[in-house]
Amino acid sequence: MHAIRRPGVGRQGARPVVILADDDEAITSNLAPFLERAGLTVHVASDGQAVLEQVERLDPDGCVLDVLMPRLDGREVLRRLRADGHWLPVVLLTQVGESAERAIALDEGADDYLNKPFDPHELLARLRAVMRRARPGRRPLSASPALRAGSLRMDRISRRAWLRDTELVLTPKAMLLLDYLLTHPDELMTRDRLLEVLWGFDFPVGTRAVDNRIAELRRALGDDPMRPEWIATVPGQGYRFMASVDEVL
Amino acid sequence: MRRLAPGPLVWLLAPLLAGTALGVVLQVTEPETRLYAAVSPGLLAGIAGLLGTLVFAAVTLIRRRAAAATAVAVRAAVAEAAADRLRFLMRLDHELKNPLTAIRAGLANIEQAEALAMTRTPADAALASVSAQANRITQLVGDLRKLADLETQEIEKAHVDLPSLLKEVQEAIGAIPGTSERVLRVSVPQAPWPLPSIEGDPDLLFIALQNLVANAVKFSAPRDTVEVRASEDGNWLLLEVADTGSGIPEDEIGTVWQELARGRAARSLPGTGIGLALVRVIVTRHGGQVAIRSRDGQGTVVSIRLPVPGRAGTAPAVSDPRHHGDLRGTAPF
Numbered sequence: 001m002h003a004i005r006r007p008g009v010g011r012q013g014a015r016p017v018v019i020l021a022d023d024d025e026a027i028t029s030n031l032a033p034f035l036e037r038a039g040l041t042v043h044v045a046s047d048g049q050a051v052l053e054q055v056e057r058l059d060p061d062g063c064v065l066d067v068l069m070p071r072l073d074g075r076e077v078l079r080r081l082r083a084d085g086h087w088l089p090v091v092l093l094t095q096v097g098e099s100a101e102r103a104i105a106l107d108e109g110a111d112d113y114l115n116k117p118f119d120p121h122e123l124l125a126r127l128r129a130v131m132r133r134a135r136p137g138r139r140p141l142s143a144s145p146a147l148r149a150g151s152l153r154m155d156r157i158s159r160r161a162w163l164r165d166t167e168l169v170l171t172p173k174a175m176l177l178l179d180y181l182l183t184h185p186d187e188l189m190t191r192d193r194l195l196e197v198l199w200g201f202d203f204p205v206g207t208r209a210v211d212n213r214i215a216e217l218r219r220a221l222g223d224d225p226m227r228p229e230w231i232a233t234v235p236g237q238g239y240r241f242m243a244s245v246d247e248v249l
Numbered sequence: 250m251r252r253l254a255p256g257p258l259v260w261l262l263a264p265l266l267a268g269t270a271l272g273v274v275l276q277v278t279e280p281e282t283r284l285y286a287a288v289s290p291g292l293l294a295g296i297a298g299l300l301g302t303l304v305f306a307a308v309t310l311i312r313r314r315a316a317a318a319t320a321v322a323v324r325a326a327v328a329e330a331a332a333d334r335l336r337f338l339m340r341l342d343h344e345l346k347n348p349l350t351a352i353r354a355g356l357a358n359i360e361q362a363e364a365l366a367m368t369r370t371p372a373d374a375a376l377a378s379v380s381a382q383a384n385r386i387t388q389l390v391g392d393l394r395k396l397a398d399l400e401t402q403e404i405e406k407a408h409v410d411l412p413s414l415l416k417e418v419q420e421a422i423g424a425i426p427g428t429s430e431r432v433l434r435v436s437v438p439q440a441p442w443p444l445p446s447i448e449g450d451p452d453l454l455f456i457a458l459q460n461l462v463a464n465a466v467k468f469s470a471p472r473d474t475v476e477v478r479a480s481e482d483g484n485w486l487l488l489e490v491a492d493t494g495s496g497i498p499e500d501e502i503g504t505v506w507q508e509l510a511r512g513r514a515a516r517s518l519p520g521t522g523i524g525l526a527l528v529r530v531i532v533t534r535h536g537g538q539v540a541i542r543s544r545d546g547q548g549t550v551v552s553i554r555l556p557v558p559g560r561a562g563t564a565p566a567v568s569d570p571r572h573h574g575d576l577r578g579t580a581p582f
Contacts, residue, residue, distance in 0.1 A: 027351045030354035030358055033358055034354055034358045037362070116347065117346050117387050117390065120354045171405065171407060208417065
């Protein structure tokens with residue numbers, strides 16, 4: 001089992017240590033200095049095997065993991081890390097935007113994911129968010145097979161959810177949205193980000209699609225938008241899942 | 250193939266000829282057989298008819314099999330071409346993604362270094378311009394990705410309430426600059442009965458309709474008319490978006506459904522040339538059809554046919570009279 005340690009504790013300074021794994025040198029040579037200047041200590045890995053070695057050696061606070069890499073691909077690296085009990089937060093850099101792949105990325109326990117070509121500032125924001133949310137030595141919500149928030153329960157493997165004893169009837173997209181909200185509680189979710197979750201790309205028009213799915217979730221949860229218990233509207237910005245979430249053991 | 254296809258005359262002649270042939274054969278065989286034949290002309294006619302029908306059935310069967318094989322081969326070729334195009338889109342997308350990621354990271358690096366050093370250089374304008382262009386390519390790559398995704402992604406089959414969908418489209422269009430200067434009409438019939446409901450992904454159908462109406466606004470001028478019409482046509486739901494705008498030149502009509510197709514008139518306007526290709530993919534993935542008619546300088550009408558669930562899905566005959574000078578472009582399937 002992996003040693004329990006608070007991030008940044010017992011290191012020189014308080015700079016979080018992250019691994020940046022991508023086999024494209026053009027990307028790492030540009031991204032690493034950007035992340036360094038933003039206050040992180042960055043170690044570059046150019047293949048999957050190197051990531052596993054560095055995680056053992058450095059005990060990092062976070063990892064940016066590209067999916068397509070030689071020797072071991074990012075997905076396999078993530079599987080092995082989780083199987084070995086390494087719960088460090090991981091942002092997966094996906095190549096394909098299909099929803100099926102995003103669902104798999106969630107099932108495999110990535111804390112978040114980003115489609116290439118991403119905005120480097122967005123990567124930094126996501127990386128900081130997953131490190132802030134990390135529960136040292138404990139499995140992240142995104143790697144948990146079942147979650148509970150008050151009277152709401154979700155089996156993430158079978159993609160089913162119950163409110164008290166009643167099973168929720170949701171469209172697949174609303175279920176995906178609920179999954180994302182439950183695994184990212186108390187985080188401001190912009191409509192654009194939720195669109196990307198639902199579709200894997202930004203929509204050609206507006207964000208009505210997100211509002212409709214949120215309305216569907218609220219109906220299913222019996223949530224009053226004016227006095228929300230589950231999903232709060234952040235005016236002009238997006239939504240926030242309000243209830244505290246824990247894994248079902 | 251046609252030579253193998255017997256007409257009605259052959260239908261009649263085949264049993265007669267077969268009967269005659271059988272008669273001749275019988276005449277040269279044993280006296281006993283001749284006796285049977287003489288006693289029972291009905292039996293003889295029956296055998297002859299059966300033989301003739303068998304020959305005819307065999308010919309018809311061979312012909313149908315050959316025609317079916319040709320149709321299968323054509324469908325396979327079309328599917329293979331579509332798959333090739335999809336593979337190309339995926340490869341292009343894949344090959345562009347990494348360099349673009351690196352370019353954006355490099356630009357963020359330069360901006361960050363400048364911000365930290367609190368310096369401003371004469372190259373700032375150039376940097377901003379390069380940044381904007383990198384974002385533009387990112388947008389284009391994303392759009393191509395969308396198309397490829399939509400061609401393979403599973404399409405949701407939810408109940409779609411068309412009148413409310415059209416209302417949402419109308420509201421969304423109202424936000425586009427210039428719409429208030431067009432005469433916008435949306436007609437949804439209520440009599441003799443309301444429109445049949447359809448199945449599909451309401452978000453995608455919204456995008457398709459929104460794109461078409463936005464196009465109509467984009468390629469028309471203040472005081473032009475934009476009409477959105479819904480109607481029922483046999484087993485299909487027909488949606489039309491028409492405008493009295495600039496129309497499409499004859500030599501461009503055939504390519505409007507292709508990815509990145511940008512007409513001469515569109516070059517001065519923003520856009521990536523992905524809109525109509527997206528509409529085509531969305532509609533065909535819903536089992537529907539798209540078509541466009543336009544007259545240069547007079548206007549354009551784009552029609553979408555979507556199958557009504559529970560009804561036999563045969564394409565109705567094109568009922569629109571083809572006006573002189575009308576240009577049509579039907580999307581390839």
